[in-house]
Amino acid sequence: xxxxxxxxxxxxxxxxxxxxxxxxxxxxxxxxxxxxxxxxxxxxxxxxxxxxxxxxxxxxxxxxxxxxxxxxxxxxxxxxxxxxxxxxxxxxxxxxxxxxxxxxxxxxxxxxxxxxxxxxxxxxxxxxxxxxxxxxxxxxxxxxxxxxxxxxxxxxxxxxxxxxxxxxxxxxxxxxxxxxxxxxxxxxxxxxxxxxxxxxxxxxxxxxxxxxxxxxxxxxxxxxxxxxxxxxxxxxxxxxxxxxxxxxxxxxxxxxxxxxxxxxxxxxxxxxxxxxxxxxxxxxxxxxxxxxxxxxxxxxxxxxxxxxxxxxxxxxxxxxxxxxxxxxxxxxxxxxxxxxxxxxxxxxxxxxxxxxxxxxxxx
Amino acid sequence: xxxxxxxxxxxxxxxxxxxxxxxxxxxxxxxxxxxxxxxxxxxxxxxxxxxxxxxxxxxxxxxxxxxxxxxxxxxxxxxxxxxxxxxxxxxxxxxxxxxxxxxxxxxxxxxxxxxxxxxxxxxxxxxxxxxxxxxxxxxxxxxxxxxxxxxxxxxxxxxxxxxxxxxxxxxxxxxxxxxxxxxxxxxxxxxxxxxxxxxxxxxxxxxxxxxxxxxxxxxxxxxxxxxxxxxxxxxxxxxxxxxxxxxxxxxxxxxxxxxxxxxxxxxxxxxxxxxxxxxxxxxxxxxxxxxx
Numbered sequence: 001x002x003x004x005x006x007x008x009x010x011x012x013x014x015x016x017x018x019x020x021x022x023x024x025x026x027x028x029x030x031x032x033x034x035x036x037x038x039x040x041x042x043x044x045x046x047x048x049x050x051x052x053x054x055x056x057x058x059x060x061x062x063x064x065x066x067x068x069x070x071x072x073x074x075x076x077x078x079x080x081x082x083x084x085x086x087x088x089x090x091x092x093x094x095x096x097x098x099x100x101x102x103x104x105x106x107x108x109x110x111x112x113x114x115x116x117x118x119x120x121x122x123x124x125x126x127x128x129x130x131x132x133x134x135x136x137x138x139x140x141x142x143x144x145x146x147x148x149x150x151x152x153x154x155x156x157x158x159x160x161x162x163x164x165x166x167x168x169x170x171x172x173x174x175x176x177x178x179x180x181x182x183x184x185x186x187x188x189x190x191x192x193x194x195x196x197x198x199x200x201x202x203x204x205x206x207x208x209x210x211x212x213x214x215x216x217x218x219x220x221x222x223x224x225x226x227x228x229x230x231x232x233x234x235x236x237x238x239x240x241x242x243x244x245x246x247x248x249x250x251x252x253x254x255x256x257x258x259x260x261x262x263x264x265x266x267x268x269x270x271x272x273x274x275x276x277x278x279x280x281x282x283x284x285x286x287x288x289x290x291x292x293x294x295x296x297x298x299x300x301x302x303x304x305x306x307x308x309x310x311x312x313x314x315x316x317x318x319x320x321x322x323x324x325x326x327x328x329x330x331x332x333x334x335x336x337x338x339x340x341x342x343x344x345x346x347x348x349x350x351x352x353x354x355x356x357x358x359x360x361x362x363x
Numbered sequence: 364x365x366x367x368x369x370x371x372x373x374x375x376x377x378x379x380x381x382x383x384x385x386x387x388x389x390x391x392x393x394x395x396x397x398x399x400x401x402x403x404x405x406x407x408x409x410x411x412x413x414x415x416x417x418x419x420x421x422x423x424x425x426x427x428x429x430x431x432x433x434x435x436x437x438x439x440x441x442x443x444x445x446x447x448x449x450x451x452x453x454x455x456x457x458x459x460x461x462x463x464x465x466x467x468x469x470x471x472x473x474x475x476x477x478x479x480x481x482x483x484x485x486x487x488x489x490x491x492x493x494x495x496x497x498x499x500x501x502x503x504x505x506x507x508x509x510x511x512x513x514x515x516x517x518x519x520x521x522x523x524x525x526x527x528x529x530x531x532x533x534x535x536x537x538x539x540x541x542x543x544x545x546x547x548x549x550x551x552x553x554x555x556x557x558x559x560x561x562x563x564x565x566x567x568x569x570x571x572x573x574x575x576x577x578x579x580x581x582x583x584x585x586x587x588x589x590x591x592x593x594x595x596x597x598x599x600x601x602x603x604x605x606x607x608x609x610x611x612x613x614x615x616x617x618x619x620x621x622x623x624x625x626x627x628x629x630x631x632x633x634x635x636x637x638x639x640x641x642x643x644x645x646x647x648x649x650x651x652x653x654x655x
Binding site: 079083085087131132135136139140142143144146147148150151154158267271274275278282324325326327328329330331332333334335338339342 | 398446449453460461464466467474475478590632636640643
C-alpha cells in the first residue's frame with residue numbers, strides 16, 4: 001500500500017498525471033468522505049431525532065443553498081474556467097424551471113426525466129445566447145448576455161399560451177421510482193445527490209481536454225486558437241454546459257416550490273449568482289459551493305435580523321426600512337471581495353489550510 | 364398623421380435623454396475602458412440629491428442645481444479613488460464585476476433612504492418653453508431636454524477637441540503607455556473622467572426626473588437602457604451616442620405607439636443583440652484591432 005500523503009511541505013509531483021490529481025493530499029480525500037457522510041447520513045438523522053430543528057425553514061435554507069450551489073458550479077465553469085461573463089444566468093435558471101414545469105404539466109413527463117430534459121433544453125437556449133461569443137469578446141459578450149436576460153424574461157411573461165404568464169404554473173408532486181417526494185427531507189436528499197453528482201462532473205470536466213481547452217481560452221484566446229482550439233465551438237460548449245447546470249437547478253427549484261411565476265428570474269438573480277461565483281472563488285469548483293453557502297447564509301442572516309427587529313415593537317419601523325439593505329450588502333460583499341480577496345473564499349480557505357500545515361513557520 | 368408627428372417628437376426628445384444619459388457612460392469608457400454598470404445608479408443619485416435640495420432644503424433652483432453638480436462631481440472622484448484605482452491593470456472581469464457590485468450597493472442604499480416610491484420635483488420650468496407646431500404641442504420638459512442635450516453635446520465636443528484635459532483623455536484612451544511616457548498624468552485623467560461622468564450622469568438624472576418622476580427603480584433601469592444606445596452608436600463615440608440615442612428613442616416610441624407598449628421595453632435589447640452580431644463596434648465606434 002502506498003503511503004498516505006497528509007502534510008507535504010512542498011510540491012513533489014513527478015509526472016503530469018500527478019498534477020491532475022483531484023486531491024492534493026489524502027486529507028482532502030478523507031474530508032470529502034467525511035463531508036458526504038455528514039450531508040447524507042448525519043444531517044438527515046439529526047433532523048429525524050431532534051424535533052427542535054426539524055422545521056421546514058431549516059430545510060428550506062439547506063435546499064436553497066443546494067440549488068444555488070448547482071447553478072453556481074455551472075456558472076463557474078463558464079466564468080471562472082472559460083472566462084466568459086454571463087449576466088443572463090438568472091434567466092437561464094428560469095428557463096430550466098419553466099421547461100421542467102411545462103414538461104411535467106403538458107407532456108406529463110415524470111420527475112426523473114423532466115429534470116434532465118429541462119437541463120438539456122436550457123443548454124440549447126444557453127447555446128443560442130452564446131452565439132454572439134463567436135464574434136464578441138468580454139465586454140461585448142457581457143452586454144449580449146444582459147440583453148438575453150431581458151429577452152428571456154419578456155418571453156417568460158408574455159408567451160402566455162405556454163408559460164401562462166404571470167398566473168404561473170402549478171407542478172404535480174414529484175415522484176421518483178414510485179416514491180412521492182412530498183417532504184422537505186426527500187427533496188433535501190435529491191437536491192444534494194444532484195449537487196454531488198454535478199460537482200463530481202464539473203471537477204472532472206475541468207481535468208479533461210475540454211476543460212483544459214476552456215482554461216486555455218480564458219488565459220489567452222489568441223494563443224489557444226493558435227494551438228488549434230476552435231474557439232467558437234468551445235465557447236458554445238462552455239455556454240451550454242453551464243446553462244445545463246442552471247437548467248437542472250431551475251428544474252429542481254420548480255418542483256420544490258410547486259408553483260412558479262416569472263418574477264424571481266430577474267437580473268438581480270443573475271447578479272446574485274455572479275456574486276456567489278466571485279465570493280466563492282473564480283475558477284474553483286469547490287469555491288462555488290462556499291460562495292453559495294456564504295450568500296445564502298448572508299441573506300438568511302439579514303432576513304433573520306430584520307424579523308427579530310420587527311418583533312421588538314419599538315424597532316419595527318427601522319426593520320421595514322432595513323429590508324432593501326439586502327441589496328446593499330450584496331454589492332458590498334462583491335466589492336470588498338474584489339478589492340481585497342479577488343480569488344474568493346476558496347483562496348482564504350487555502351491560506352488557512354497552509355497556515356496549519358506550515359505551522360509554526362507559516363507566513 | 365398627427366399621431367405620427369406626436370410620436371416623432373416624443374421619440375426625438377426621449378432619444379436626446381438617452382443620448383444625454385449615455386454621455387457619461389461613453390466618457391468613462393473612452394478614457395479608462397471601464398464598462399460602468401452603475402451608471403443608472405449615478406443618474407438616480409444626481410436626481411435624488413437635487414430632489415433633497417429643492418423640496419426639502421427649499422434652496423432656489425439655480426443654487427440647488429450647482430450644488431448637485433458639485434456633489435456628483437465629488438462623488439465621481441471618490442468612487443474612482445476608493446474602488447477603481449486599486450484595480451488599474453487588473454483583469455477586465457474584475458472591473459466589470461466591481462461596477463456591478465457598486466450598482467447593487469448604491470441601489471440598496473438609495474432604496475434604504477428613499478424607498479421605491481415615485482417622487483416629483485416642484486414645477487419650475489417656464490411655460491414659455493412649450494411650443495405648438497401644426498397642432499402638436501411640445502411640453503416644456505421635452506424642449507428643455509433637447510436644449511440641455513444640445514448644450515452638453517457641444518460642450519463635450521469642444522472639450523475633447525480643444526482643452527488640454529480633453530486631449531489627455533483621448534490620448535489615454537488611445538494608448539495608455541504612450542500617454543504615460545509623454546507625461547500625461549494617467550491617474551488624474553481617470554479621476555477626472557469619473558468625476559465629469561458622474562456630473563453628467565447627475566444632470567441627466569435631473570432631466571429624466573423632471574420628465575418621468577424620480578424613482579430608484581426607473582432610473583437604474585434607464586442605466587441599463589444605455590447599453591443598446593452606446594452599442595448602436597459605438598462604445599467610444601460621443602457622436603454615435605447621440606445618434607444611437609435618437610434611433611433607440613424613436614424605435615421605442617414608434618413600437619409602443621403602433622405595435623404594443625410591452626414589446627417596446629425590450630425592442631432596444633433585440634436591436635442590441637442584432638447589432639452585436641452584425642456590427643459589434645457600432646455605427647461609429649473604432650474597430651479594435653488586436654495584435655498578438
